[in-house]
Amino acid sequence: MSAVGxxxxxxxxxxxVVPAVVLFFLIYWAVRxxxxxxxxxxxxxxxxxxxxxxxxRREWAEREARRNTEAPDEL
Known part of the structure; x- marks a missing residue:
């Protein structure tokens, strides 16, 4: 094997390396x-x-629940 000069x-x-770093920062800034x-x-x-x-709907459900606890139906 020869050494890399x-x-x-x-x-x-x-x-x-340079294109990889540039691509990373482009994606980073796009997401940001x-x-x-x-x-x-x-x-x-x-x-x-x-x-x-x-x-x-939430307000109606809370109002119905309050009404049912204050005056339960008597059978």
Whole structure:
């Protein structure tokens, strides 16, 4: 086996290591920007309506539970 000389090491570095590091940072920044954008995103109309309906259902269920505990049905 022959030893890798400085010129060959530099070529290997440029061919493999530099593109790998650049690709890593491109993916890193893309994910970071996507996460930051998701945090600033405004909910759509569908999401707002769905959340409001769910809140109304929870409120109704709590009100029914309170009503049932305060005045249980007598048979």
């Amino acid at each position: 400085p010129a060959e090491a530099l070529i290997l570095l440029v061919i493999w 920007l996507a996460i930051r954008h998701e945090g600033r995103r405004v909910p759509s109309l569908h999401e707002r309506v769905t959340a409001e309906r769910e809140a109304q």
